[in-house]
Amino acid sequence: MLVWTDRALLSMLTLIVSVAAIVDAGRYGLGTPATSEQIAGWDIDVRADGQGLPPGQGTAEEGEAIYAEQCASCHGVFGEGHGRHPVLIGGQGTLTSDGPMKTIGSYWPYASTVFDYVRRTMPFGHAQSLSDDQSYALTAFMLHINEILEYDQVLDAKALAAIQMPNRNGFVKDERPDVPAGEPCMSNCRSGVSVIGTARAVDVTPENEAKTAGAPMSDSADGAGDAARSK
Numbered sequence: 069m070l071v072w073t074d075r076a077l078l079s080m081l082t083l084i085v086s087v088a089a090i091v092d093a094g095r096y097g098l099g100t101p102a103t104s105e106q107i108a109g110w111d112i113d114v115r116a117d118g119q120g121l122p123p124g125q126g127t128a129e130e131g132e133a134i135y136a137e138q139c140a141s142c143h144g145v146f147g148e149g150h151g152r153h154p155v156l157i158g159g160q161g162t163l164t165s166d167g168p169m170k171t172i173g174s175y176w177p178y179a180s181t182v183f184d185y186v187r188r189t190m191p192f193g194h195a196q197s198l199s200d201d202q203s204y205a206l207t208a209f210m211l212h213i214n215e216i217l218e219y220d221q222v223l224d225a226k227a228l229a230a231i232q233m234p235n236r237n238g239f240v241k242d243e244r245p246d247v248p249a250g251e252p253c254m255s256n257c258r259s260g261v262s263v264i265g266t267a268r269a270v271d272v273t274p275e276n277e278a279k280t281a282g283a284p285m286s287d288s289a290d291g292a293g294d295a296a297r298s299k
C-alpha cells in the first residue's frame with residue numbers, strides 16, 4: 069500500500085518492453101509490439117495523489133444498490149464482513165491496540181487507492197467488471213459507511229483526490245535502525261558463517277506432540293527413523 073508505481077518509470081518500462089518486443093519479433097519471428105490501445109488497457113493505476121483517476125462520478129446512494137447486489141454477500145450488508153472476509157468499516161482507534169482492526173476508515177491513508185483497488189480487483193472473482201461510474205459510486209458508499217462522505221455527495225476525480233482519510237498521517241517512514249548505514253557490502257563481506265543456534269536448542273519443535281501424533285523423529289545416529297519413514 070505504501071509503494072506507488074511511478075508513471076514515468078512505468079512508461080519507460082513499457083517502452084523498453086516494446087523495443088525488446090520489436091527486436092525479438094525480428095530475431096525469432098514471434099509476437100507483435102503492443103499497441104498503445106493494448107498498453108492503455110493495462111495502464112489503469114491510480115496514484116495516491118489521484119493522478120490516473122478516470123472521468124466519471126457516483127454517489128453513496130447509487131453505490132448502496134450496487135454494493136447490496138455485488139459486494140454484501142462477502143463483506144456484509146453494513147461492511148461488517150461475512151465469515152473471514154475483510155471488514156470494511158470501523159476499527160478507528162484500534163491500530164495501536166493489541167487487536168488492531170485495519171479497515172478503509174481506520175487504516176487506508178488515501179481514498180484514491182480504495183477506488184483503484186476496487187476497480188482493479190472487485191468483486192472477487194469478477195475483477196474489472198465494474199464501470200468507472202460504478203467504482204466511484206461504490207467508493208462513495210464505502211466512504212459513507214465510514215462516515216467520511218455524505219450520502220448524496222457526488223464523488224468524481226477532483227472530489228476523491230481532495231479527501232483526507234482519517235489515518236492519512238498515521239504512516240511513518242521506516243528508518244530501518246537495524247540496517248547499517250552506507251553502501252551495502254557486495255564482496256568479501258564476511259569470512260565465514262557459524263551456526264549460533266538451532267531450532268532444537270531454542271525449543272521451537274514440540275517433540276512430544278510429534279511423537280504422540282505418531283510421526284517418528286529421525287535424529288537417531290543410525291538413521292533408523294529415516295529408513296522406517298521411507299518404507
Ligand code: HEC
Nearest residue numbers: 135138139141142143153154170171172186190191192206
Ligand atoms: C466473493 C467474495 C467477495 C465479493 C463478492 C467482493 N469481495 Fe471485496 N474482498 C474479498 C476478499 C477475499 C478480499 C481480500 C483480498 C485479498 O486480501 O487479497 C476483499 C477485499 C476487499 C477490499 C479491501 C479491504 C481492505 O481493507 O483490505 C475492498 C475495499 C473490497 N474488497 C471491496 C469490495 C467491493 C466494493 C465489492 C463489490 C463490488 C466486493 N469487494 C466484492 C471478497 C469479496
